[in-house]
Amino acid sequence: xDMFNIYLPIAGIExxxxxLLLIGTTVGICGGFFGIGGAWxxxxxxxxxxxxxxxxxxxxxxxxxxxxxxxxIRHSKFGNVDLALGASMILGTTVGMELGAxxxxxxxxxxxxxxxxxxxxxxFLFLIGSYVLYDYLSHMARQRxxxxxxxxxxxxxxxxxxxxxxxxxxxxxxRASGVRCSIWLPVLVGLLTGVIASVLGVGGGFIRMxxxxxxxxxxxxxxxxxxxxxxxxxxxxxxxxxGVKGRVDLLAAMWMLIGAAVGAQLGTVAVKxxxxxxxxxxxxxxxxxxxxxxxxxxxDLQLPSSIMILTAGVVISLVIIVWLVxxxxxxRAATRSANQSVLKTGTERR
Amino acid sequence: MRRxxxxxxxxxxxxxxxxxxxxxxxxxxxxxxxxxxGGGKPATKVxxxxxxxxxxxxxxxxxxxxxxGSPWMxxxxxxxxxxxxxxxxxxxxxxxxxxxGINLGKLAHHE
Numbered sequence: 001x002d003m004f005n006i007y008l009p010i011a012g013i014e015x016x017x018x019x020l021l022l023i024g025t026t027v028g029i030c031g032g033f034f035g036i037g038g039a040w041x042x043x044x045x046x047x048x049x050x051x052x053x054x055x056x057x058x059x060x061x062x063x064x065x066x067x068x069x070x071x072x073i074r075h076s077k078f079g080n081v082d083l084a085l086g087a088s089m090i091l092g093t094t095v096g097m098e099l100g101a102x103x104x105x106x107x108x109x110x111x112x113x114x115x116x117x118x119x120x121x122x123x124f125l126f127l128i129g130s131y132v133l134y135d136y137l138s139h140m141a142r143q144r145x146x147x148x149x150x151x152x153x154x155x156x157x158x159x160x161x162x163x164x165x166x167x168x169x170x171x172x173x174x175r176a177s178g179v180r181c182s183i184w185l186p187v188l189v190g191l192l193t194g195v196i197a198s199v200l201g202v203g204g205g206f207i208r209m210x211x212x213x214x215x216x217x218x219x220x221x222x223x224x225x226x227x228x229x230x231x232x233x234x235x236x237x238x239x240x241x242x243g244v245k246g247r248v249d250l251l252a253a254m255w256m257l258i259g260a261a262v263g264a265q266l267g268t269v270a271v272k273x274x275x276x277x278x279x280x281x282x283x284x285x286x287x288x289x290x291x292x293x294x295x296x297x298x299x300d301l302q303l304p305s306s307i308m309i310l311t312a313g314v315v316i317s318l319v320i321i322v323w324l325v326x327x328x329x330x331x332r333a334a335t336r337s338a339n340q341s342v343l344k345t346g347t348e349r350r
Numbered sequence: 351m352r353r354x355x356x357x358x359x360x361x362x363x364x365x366x367x368x369x370x371x372x373x374x375x376x377x378x379x380x381x382x383x384x385x386x387x388g389g390g391k392p393a394t395k396v397x398x399x400x401x402x403x404x405x406x407x408x409x410x411x412x413x414x415x416x417x418x419g420s421p422w423m424x425x426x427x428x429x430x431x432x433x434x435x436x437x438x439x440x441x442x443x444x445x446x447x448x449x450x451g452i453n454l455g456k457l458a459h460h461e
Binding site: 006007008009010012062063065066067068069070073074077236239240241242243244245246248250251253254257258261262264265269328331332 | 398400401402405409410411413414417421422424425426427428429431432433435436437439440441442443444447451452
């Protein structure tokens with residue numbers, strides 16, 4: 001295994017290339033599938049294997065920008081990227097992240113930053129995971145009722161539908177999402193998610209994805225693709241700013257990106273074979289795992305937390321790959337039987 | 351047939367052009383704007399120097415050279431290399447998946 005070790009000149013350490021490829025592939029699969037950056041997998045994984053923390057954060061952001069380009073291109077060809085919606089949210093997110101950073105500075109002056117932020121993080125992750133899981137279970141209950149009764153049950157307007165009714169011009173038709181709302185809605189949702197992401201010290205993909213679904217009303221796949229577009233922009237900014245500060249090991253980022261490019265394509269193509277609510281269920285499980293990991297860190301159990309998050313990332317990637325392989329086999333079988341029936345009909349006609 | 355090929359080529363070219371223009375806008379317009387949006391007095395920067403004394407000539411030594419040369423150049427190099435690799439790997443992986451026979455057309459959105 002030592003023959004795969006390379007010297008990383010910026011971080012000043014030796015690191016195993018296969019490990020960089022594994023981390024990159026794992027986070028690429030999860031990122032392409034859920035529409036997230038995956039910093040909460042990469043940063044602790046690099047750190048426990050010897051990367052100094054500032055270099056782990058900077059290197060992750062650098063590779064995240066490149067990886068998100070791969071996923072966003074694929075998602076856009078699938079028709080899952082709403083550029084207008086993404087651009088509107090970026091305006092809000094940029095301002096939100098700056099406001100969040102200033103709030104953190106203020107909390108730091110009051111001596112409350114450490115104690116408050118981690119607790120908010122745990123509560124927030126728990127609430128997001130719970131809501132997404134509740135949404136999935138409600139959907140399954142509605143489906144069971146529909147199968148039993150044969151007619152759909154009347155539903156109240158959800159949060160997104162109520163927000164769409166707010167008529168503050170200009171009203172925009174976001175075609176890829178199939179949403180018509182005031183432009184201020186995505187700008188304000190971007191602002192809110194930017195503040196939260198900045199306070200928590202994360203990229204925000206796992207906050208924006210559910211926000212796009214539940215507050216803006218995007219279909220799940222469009223939320224995944226549009227979120228990746230934003231991750232691409234924030235990743236590029238993060239790569240630049242950390243690069244200027246000298247905290248990016250470019251060689252490590254390049255190796256991770258090779259793995260992430262493969263993983264991102266696999267994760268992105270897997271969404272083709274999985275229904276939106278199944279993506280939400282796995283997303284909820286991932287969020288709960290992240291919540292437990294942060295709780296372990298809060299209890300000063302750093303190593304178990306990092307090992308748990310890396311193992312969970314690998315297991316979730318394997319689940320996604322299994323769904324992908326099953327989907328490809330099903331698609332090929334369907335194509336073969338369709339071709340055979342066409343041939344049979346042609347032969348019978350003769 | 352020729353018209354269809356021409357239309358496909360033009361639409362593919364305009365699709366790629368859109369991405370190149372968008373990424374260029376990000377690099378040229380957004381990055382300096384976002385960097386300038388950072389408020390407050392900057393902290394004292396601690397910038398390490400990469401040790402190239404025992405390194406063999408190659409990619410790693412070149413990266414270390416750029417890193418030691420100029421922080422701004424290094425930052426720009428990181429963004430350009432990551433974006434360039436992302437684009438090349440993205441389109442390359444697309445071709446590979448098409449060769450494997452996976453249908454990569456537009457998706458219907460099923461919840």
